[in-house]
Amino acid sequence: MDMTAVLEIVTQSNPGMVRTNNEDSVMANPLRGFAVLADGMGGYNAGEVASGMATALLGTELDKAFLEREPSSKDASGKSWAHVKVEAEMARVNAAIYQAAQSQPQYAGMGTTLVVGVFHDNRVTVGHIGDSRLYRMRGEDFQQITRDHSLLQEQIDAGIITPEQARHSQNKNLVTRAVGIDPEVAAEIHDHEVLPGDVYLFCSDGLNDMVEDDEIGMTLGALSANLELCAMQLIEMACDNGGRDNVSVILVKVKGEYPAARGWWARFLTWFK
Amino acid sequence: MAKLILSMETTVLKEIPLTKERITIGRKPHTDIQIDNLAISGEHAVVITILNDSFLEDLGSTNGTFVNGQSVKKHFLVNGDTIELGKYRLKYVSEVPQQTSSADFEKTMILRPGAAKAPAPAPAAAAPSSPPAAPAAAVPAHLSTSPGMAPPPPAAAPAAAPALPLGAIQILSGGNAGKEMELTKTLTTLGKPGVQVAVIARRPHGYFITHVEGASFPVVNGNALSTQAHQLGDHDVIELAGVKMEFFLKS
Numbered sequence: 001m002d003m004t005a006v007l008e009i010v011t012q013s014n015p016g017m018v019r020t021n022n023e024d025s026v027m028a029n030p031l032r033g034f035a036v037l038a039d040g041m042g043g044y045n046a047g048e049v050a051s052g053m054a055t056a057l058l059g060t061e062l063d064k065a066f067l068e069r070e071p072s073s074k075d076a077s078g079k080s081w082a083h084v085k086v087e088a089e090m091a092r093v094n095a096a097i098y099q100a101a102q103s104q105p106q107y108a109g110m111g112t113t114l115v116v117g118v119f120h121d122n123r124v125t126v127g128h129i130g131d132s133r134l135y136r137m138r139g140e141d142f143q144q145i146t147r148d149h150s151l152l153q154e155q156i157d158a159g160i161i162t163p164e165q166a167r168h169s170q171n172k173n174l175v176t177r178a179v180g181i182d183p184e185v186a187a188e189i190h191d192h193e194v195l196p197g198d199v200y201l202f203c204s205d206g207l208n209d210m211v212e213d214d215e216i217g218m219t220l221g222a223l224s225a226n227l228e229l230c231a232m233q234l235i236e237m238a239c240d241n242g243g244r245d246n247v248s249v250i251l252v253k254v255k256g257e258y259p260a261a262r263g264w265w266a267r268f269l270t271w272f273k
Numbered sequence: 274m275a276k277l278i279l280s281m282e283t284t285v286l287k288e289i290p291l292t293k294e295r296i297t298i299g300r301k302p303h304t305d306i307q308i309d310n311l312a313i314s315g316e317h318a319v320v321i322t323i324l325n326d327s328f329l330e331d332l333g334s335t336n337g338t339f340v341n342g343q344s345v346k347k348h349f350l351v352n353g354d355t356i357e358l359g360k361y362r363l364k365y366v367s368e369v370p371q372q373t374s375s376a377d378f379e380k381t382m383i384l385r386p387g388a389a390k391a392p393a394p395a396p397a398a399a400a401p402s403s404p405p406a407a408p409a410a411a412v413p414a415h416l417s418t419s420p421g422m423a424p425p426p427p428a429a430a431p432a433a434a435p436a437l438p439l440g441a442i443q444i445l446s447g448g449n450a451g452k453e454m455e456l457t458k459t460l461t462t463l464g465k466p467g468v469q470v471a472v473i474a475r476r477p478h479g480y481f482i483t484h485v486e487g488a489s490f491p492v493v494n495g496n497a498l499s500t501q502a503h504q505l506g507d508h509d510v511i512e513l514a515g516v517k518m519e520f521f522l523k524s
Contacts, residue, residue: 041381111383131381151324151384160328165349170325170367174384181383205381215459222462222472225486233474237459240477245381 001070001258003033007119008253010227011035014235016206017243023047024204024248025112027055032066033119033258035250039132039204041178042110046101050112050180053100054093058116061089072121072260082118082125083189090114090127090179090187097180111178114187115146115202117252119194121260127189130175133208135216136192137199137224142217145192145200149177172209199224200252203234206245210238220251227251275327275350275367277320279306281360291322298358299332312336312359320350327365329356438522440480440505442473445517455523456480464491469514471498473505480505480520487514 009030015022023040025048036058040051062085065071071082093114101107113130126134131148147153151174155161161169179185199220208216215237223230231249238247277296279286289296289306297304299316308317314334321328329348331338339357340348348354356363440456442463454461456475462485464470469487473480481502484490490497492512493505505511509520 039381041383113381155323160323161326161349168349168351171323173381174324175381176384178383181385218458219460222460223485225466225470226484229472229483229485233460233472236474236476 001033001120001261002031003119003258004030006254006256006258007033008227008255009035010231010251011249012231012235013248014239014243014246016246017239019244019246021045021048022246023051024206024246025051025055026202026248026250027059028250028252029059029063032063032071034062034066034071034117035202035252036062036114036116037132037202037204037248037250038112038114038179039130039206039246039248040110040112042101042107046107046110047112049100049107050097050110053097054112054114054179057093057096058089058114061092062086062116062118065089066118070120070260071118071125072123080120080125080191082120083191086116086118086125086127087187087189090116090129091184094129094179094185095183098183101180109181111180113175113204114179117200117202119252119254119258122194122257123191124194124200125189125191127187129185129187130178131205133201133203133205135201135203135213135220137201137217137220138195138197140221142213142220144213145190146188148175149188150175167212172205194254196254196256198254199227200250200254201234202248202250202252204246204248206243206247207234207238207249209245210241210243210247224253227253275322275325275365277306277356278364278366279308280362280364291320291327294322296320296322297332298363306363308358308361310359310361313361317358318356325367326350327367329354329365334358437475437477437479438524440473440475440520440522442511443519443521445510445519447516449516463511463518464514471511471513473520474502482511482520 009028011026011028013022013024013026025038028035036055038051038054040047042050065085069081073081075084101110113132115128115132115134117134118125126145128146131150134145136143136145151171152166152169156163156166177185219233223233231251234249235247275291277289297316298306298318300309300313301315316332317334318329318331318338327350329350331346337344340354350365352367354365442454444450444452456473459475461473462470469489470485471482471491472485473482481504483502484498484500493503493509505520507522511518511520
């Protein structure tokens with residue numbers, strides 16, 4: 001299914017005001033309707049190698065997988081092909097980065113956070129590892145969809161610290177899961193329903209550490225008519241507030257419904273597209 | 274490294290670096306910060322430190338624990354907080370080490386659990402019932418793996434904002450002529466959605482107008498804008514969706 005008619009996607013990445021290099025990496029495939037954002041870490045230039053590997057590998061592998069089969073088609077266990085592939089490919093990316101980090105001394109210790117979103121059949125399948133986030137703007141309601149794999153989030157969940165206190169925490173930069181650090185990693189994958197008019201924001205922590213959620217939500221609300229400007233504005237706000245980290249955003253606006261073709265005739269037609 | 278400075282009235286008695294995960298405060302000799310005064314309970318309070326964050330907890334003391342004049346049971350300490358126990362004061366100072374190379378600043382780090390077991394399935398890892406010990410247990414493992422970590426300063430929200438005088442818009446034509454609107458928010462949208470919309474962004478160094486949507490572009494002082502942001506000057510006249518308005522700075 002060609003998703004360009006129903007999705008408008010904008011990606012932007014910026015090194016910020018302090019760093020000279022950009023360890024974030026973003027990619028989007030408007031045709032197949034998926035996007036990937038990675039925030040690399042690890043000494044010298046290894047961070048950008050890790051995040052670059054993640055977006056490149058997922059970009060090509062998911063494209064291949066969804067050309068082969070509709071992402072919404074179900075396998076024997078009832079999971080969607082999107083879910084199965086996101087899980088499998090995130091595991092492969094983890095293994096590839098881990099291997100590279102083990103075999104080449106200049107890449108030792110590199111890793112990356114990752115958030116992947118696949119739009120199919122009026123839903124989005126979201127996989128993430130670490131503290132890169134997905135937010136959703138639906139009408140007036142602005143919500144964080146992913147939950148960080150971070151020390152701070154665990155402390156919030158355990159009731160040690162309130163979300164209000166967390167904003168002042170000095171432990172913001174500690175993730176509890178990342179891609180490429182261990183031979184295996186558990187990705188968190190969920191499906192969410194999508195409505196026409198929704199705007200999705202994928203971002204690295206360089207945005208949400210610098211700009212309050214309220215402000216991000218307000219910006220999405222005010223500028224959803226012009227995604228390019230909206231992305232630019234978000235990055236500008238992060239930079240105006242200090243821009244201490246790389247800032248990356250992917251915005252996805254849902255312009256209409258995109259149910260999967262269900263009848264044999266519809267499937268037959270999409271086969272020829 | 275954060276520390277507590279113990280004082281009574283104006284005399285500084287001692288400095289206690291928060292090197293341990295738990296530092297107890299009380300009258301009894303086995304406490305870490307012993308204050309031999311009858312107003313202090315045997316075990317009065319405890320300071321729990323998790324990496325760069327510290328928490329104060331009252332341990333059911335008779336006379337209570339106060340922070341900046343407020344009675345607290347549990348409190349997230351921020352730099353400069355003053356803990357009051359009877360006549361004694363403990364000032365919490367969390368120094369953000371000055372980083373010489375900004376490159377290492379606020380890097381994202383992996384925090385690995387002590388035993389490198391495969392992570393539990395997502396919801397289980399975040400069990401709300403887990404006691405404070407859970408994340409704290411991971412502390413030593415982390416500290417040994419990343420010696421170069423620098424705590425980031427607290428998120429600077431509108432850091433450089435005060436220098437900018439407040440901007441406002443006055444409508445000059447149309448049904449709302451004469452109305453004034455202060456530009457206090459980071460973003461203010463103007464115009465009619467679907468027809469023509471522009472946005473004014475409040476930034477540390479000024480106000481900027483940008484075209485958002487619509488076939489025609491906003492006009493400032495008689496010149497149509499491009500897609501680029503345009504910095505507004507005092508008394509600039511904006512024309513948008515058939516309405517004229519004036520931008521001005523309030524002193």
